[in-house]
Amino acid sequence: MPTPASIIKSIRAPVLILPVDRLDTELQREARYRNLALHRGPENKWISEDSLWVWCEEKIRIEGFFPIESIQKSATHLKSIDRRWCHLPFDSFRRGELIVEALPKQRFETPLAPPTVDAPLIPQFRYFGLISRDEGFYSSPVNARARFGEYTFLENKSEPPSRAYLKLWEAFTRIGAVPRSDETVVDLGSCPGGWTWVLAHFAGKTYSVDGASITPEVSRMPGVEFLKKDAFSLAPVWDGKIDWLLSDMICDPARLFELVTRWLAIKPKLKCVCTLKFKGESSFEAISRFQNLPNSSVIHLHHNKHELTWIHLPTDE
Numbered sequence: 256m257p258t259p260a261s262i263i264k265s266i267r268a269p270v271l272i273l274p275v276d277r278l279d280t281e282l283q284r285e286a287r288y289r290n291l292a293l294h295r296g297p298e299n300k301w302i303s304e305d306s307l308w309v310w311c312e313e314k315i316r317i318e319g320f321f322p323i324e325s326i327q328k329s330a331t332h333l334k335s336i337d338r339r340w341c342h343l344p345f346d347s348f349r350r351g352e353l354i355v356e357a358l359p360k361q362r363f364e365t366p367l368a369p370p371t372v373d374a375p376l377i378p379q380f381r382y383f384g385l386i387s388r389d390e391g392f393y394s395s396p397v398n399a400r401a402r403f404g405e406y407t408f409l410e411n412k413s414e415p416p417s418r419a420y421l422k423l424w425e426a427f428t429r430i431g432a433v434p435r436s437d438e439t440v441v442d443l444g445s446c447p448g449g450w451t452w453v454l455a456h457f458a459g460k461t462y463s464v465d466g467a468s469i470t471p472e473v474s475r476m477p478g479v480e481f482l483k484k485d486a487f488s489l490a491p492v493w494d495g496k497i498d499w500l501l502s503d504m505i506c507d508p509a510r511l512f513e514l515v516t517r518w519l520a521i522k523p524k525l526k527c528v529c530t531l532k533f534k535g536e537s538s539f540e541a542i543s544r545f546q547n548l549p550n551s552s553v554i555h556l557h558h559n560k561h562e563l564t565w566i567h568l569p570t571d572e
């Protein structure tokens with residue numbers, strides 16, 4: 256069984272293609288490329304949810320298979336099924352690219368604008384790939400905001416003091432929610448200030464907490480109050496209004512779990528976005544504990560490196 260650390264380290268793009276009958280042997284190899292679970296078979300049976308799938312952003316269904324007699328015939332076959340195709344490299348990559356060249360040209364790489372609650376979907380398309388030189392698969396139609404789960408944004412290269420802001424943009428875009436102007440956010444481990452910079456554009460009030468110093472321009476943004484404190488000293492004594500708890504702190508996920516559960520015990524309706532950072536060995540146990548909290552999911556964002564993101568969104572607001 257691969258360790259979480261070895262899988263996370265090896266992920267390069269957020270799509271993992273795993274025909275269910277090849278799970279064990281294919282997992283490590285394919286996780287290097289993709290993080291999208293693709294289930295073989297028309298019987299509508301999906302890969303079961305277990306901790307190995309926490310990083311799968313999308314699960315797409317294989318709708319069918321097609322023989323590859325020639326590049327042209329394959330392209331004609333795919334064109335008879337649908338107009339927009341995206342190659343999901345799995346095997347015989349070069350042959351797959353030649354089929355792409357014989358298909359109508361498609362554009363997918365429209366960068367997303369900064370997050371809004373309703374980021375647009377890219378026009379519907381299907382994935383296809385080769386499982387051998389002679390056989391391909393194709394997926395059901397896909398409605399997504401990003402191809403391969405690769406959320407790319409029109410970056411702001413001048414204002415945010417770190418590129419960490421892209422993680423938060425992506426998390427907000429994926430959940431389709433941002434802090435409102437009547438809401439209060441606590442941002443733990445906030446320096447140099449990328450996340451706080453994002454939050455200042457949405458939230459009415461942002462408490463930005465770090466033992467280090469924040470970039471002065473960010474601390475002066477409307478609604479931002481910087482607290483030079485150890486984040487672990489704040490909970491559970493916080494008695495002010497709070498709607499969102501965010502953390503990008505470098506700390507042991509087990510310690511972070513203790514912290515968030517203490518906050519949630521007092522404020523169960525808190526919306527949370529927290530980075531789980533791994534140093535060397537990491538355990539499925541810590542990840543599962545976050546996953547098993549009610550209304551929670553743990554995902555590997557396109558902008559996460561050796562880390563995952565825990566999202567807690569209570570449903571009954």
Ligand SMILES: C[S@@+](CC[C@H](N)C(=O)[O-])C[C@H]1O[C@@H](n2cnc3c(N)ncnc32)[C@H](O)[C@@H]1O
Nearest residue numbers: 419444446447448449450465466485486503504
């Ligand atoms: C990766 S940086 C955060 C980057 C930040 N989100 C941004 O967008 O610029 C991690 C931060 O966690 C802070 N940190 C680590 N342990 C902390 C603690 N116990 N209390 C407060 N901040 C802490 C570090 O000082 C560091 O600034």
